[in-house]
Amino acid sequence: MAKRPKTDQGNPSEQITQSSGSSFTYSFFFLPKKKREAITRVYAFCRLADNVIDEAPSPSQAKEKLAFWFQEVDLCYSGHPAHPISRQLQETIREFKIPKDYFLELLRGVEMDLTQHRYETFTDLYEYCYRVASVVGLICIEIFGYQNPIVREHAIHQGLAFQLTNILRDVKVDSGLGRIYLPQEDMEKFKYNEKSLLEEKFNPEFQALMRFEGQRAKGFYQKAKESIPLEDRPSLIASEIMGAIYYRLLLKIEENEYNVFHHTFRLSSFQKVTIALGTWFRLKLGLEKSDQ
Numbered sequence: 001m002a003k004r005p006k007t008d009q010g011n012p013s014e015q016i017t018q019s020s021g022s023s024f025t026y027s028f029f030f031l032p033k034k035k036r037e038a039i040t041r042v043y044a045f046c047r048l049a050d051n052v053i054d055e056a057p058s059p060s061q062a063k064e065k066l067a068f069w070f071q072e073v074d075l076c077y078s079g080h081p082a083h084p085i086s087r088q089l090q091e092t093i094r095e096f097k098i099p100k101d102y103f104l105e106l107l108r109g110v111e112m113d114l115t116q117h118r119y120e121t122f123t124d125l126y127e128y129c130y131r132v133a134s135v136v137g138l139i140c141i142e143i144f145g146y147q148n149p150i151v152r153e154h155a156i157h158q159g160l161a162f163q164l165t166n167i168l169r170d171v172k173v174d175s176g177l178g179r180i181y182l183p184q185e186d187m188e189k190f191k192y193n194e195k196s197l198l199e200e201k202f203n204p205e206f207q208a209l210m211r212f213e214g215q216r217a218k219g220f221y222q223k224a225k226e227s228i229p230l231e232d233r234p235s236l237i238a239s240e241i242m243g244a245i246y247y248r249l250l251l252k253i254e255e256n257e258y259n260v261f262h263h264t265f266r267l268s269s270f271q272k273v274t275i276a277l278g279t280w281f282r283l284k285l286g287l288e289k290s291d292q
Contacts, residue, residue, distance in 0.1 A: 012084045013037075013044035026276045027241035031144075038092040038143045039238075044085050046136055049106060053113045054177070066111055073103045098142045105135045117179045122216070125183055126160070133166075134159030137239075145235045154227035154236070158243055161220035165250045168213055171260045172200065186212060200261040210258035214250060221247050237283050244279040245272055 025043070028036050049069055056062035075081040076090040077100050092098070109131025119125040137155030167174070167181040174181060175197055187193060190209040197206075224243060228236055245267065253265050267275075 011088075013041045013088050016044040016047050016085070026245060026272045027238040030238050030241060030276070030280055035143050035145075038096060039140060041085070041088045041092045042136075042139055042143070045089050045103070046106065048085060049110050050132070052110055059114055062114060066107060066114075070104070070107055073100065073107065076100075076103070092143070096142050098139055102135045102139045105131045109135070113179065118184060119181060120184045122183045122186070125181060128181075129160050129163040130156065133163035137162075140239065141236070144239060146232045148229040148232055150227050150229055151232050151236065154224050154239070157220045157227060158224035158239065161217050161224055161243070162246050164213060164217035164220065165246055165253075168210060168217070168253055168258070169249065169260060169265050171197070171210075182209065182213065202259055202261050207258050210260070211254075214254055214258070217250055221250075233283065233286075237280060240283060241276045241279045245275050248275055 028039055028043075031039060052065045052069065053062050056065055072081045072083055072086040076086055076093050081087050081090055093100075109128055112128050112131070116128070119128065134156040137159040138152060141151050141155045171182065180194060180197060182197075186209060187197075190205050190212065192203075192205040192209050196203070221243065228240070233240075248271070249265060249267055252267070253260065256263055256265070
């Protein structure tokens with residue numbers, strides 16, 4: 001089985017990335033060194049930003065931490081950031097010319113968790129998913145490199161697919177934190193109310209609701225695949241590996257009838273490595289055949 005590179009103890013971005021255990025990191029190994037370092041820095045920033053709300057002792061302290069990160073983004077573009085992760089990120093931003101608004105949108109998405117704990121429609125939820133996930137994809141493709149602007153659609157759709165998968169997986173955890181990301185209109189459609197969700201009632205209505213959301217996520221996975229032009233496939237192999245791993249997680253939830261109240265859904269390291277290597281070989285073989 002492939003082994004992970006050893007963590008660079010003097011590199012804060014590497015330390016955060018290696019300790020996270022995220023599925024995303026399994027795709028990083030297939031990138032050239034410079035791009036791998038860049039994506040690791042972006043991931044570390046995203047991880048710290050994502051943890052602001054859940055790790056802060058109070059909403060007021062969360063606001064203070066978010067204000068700090070908004071300021072750090074500003075300093076990355078026009079000054080000297082204070083945080084070691086921001087200082088590393090500044091180098092990546094300059095080298096790959098990543099738009100500032102992507103990072104600001106990510107922080108705006110994190111900020112939504114302070115004030116919005118319910119979403120009436122999928123249109124409302126879309127904005128949240130775009131901010132916390134799609135913009136991360138948009139940042140990543142600037143590092144991966146691309147020629148055809150349709151690749152931005154790939155990044156947006158894949159981010160939506162990933163976030164919807166996370167929402168399905170984390171229904172129990174999120175509701176315990178007072179957050180319900182499943183759109184209220186969908187819950188009404190399938191006659192599954194908030195009281196039932198908070199009481200963790202696993203019934204046919206809940207399964208129908210989750211199946212509907214799962215199909216929605218699958219639709220975005222499909223759109224993401226369709227938005228990879230042939231000329232950009234070589235540079236987007238890491239993105240496709242991410243997609244394959246996350247799609248397998250969605251299938252695992254589906255295969256277990258969406259019973260997220262009584263099961264924790266994760267892929268093992270072996271499964272992730274197997275999917276990553278299998279996807280890499282399949283894509284490489286496909287690209288070689290297309291060149292013949």
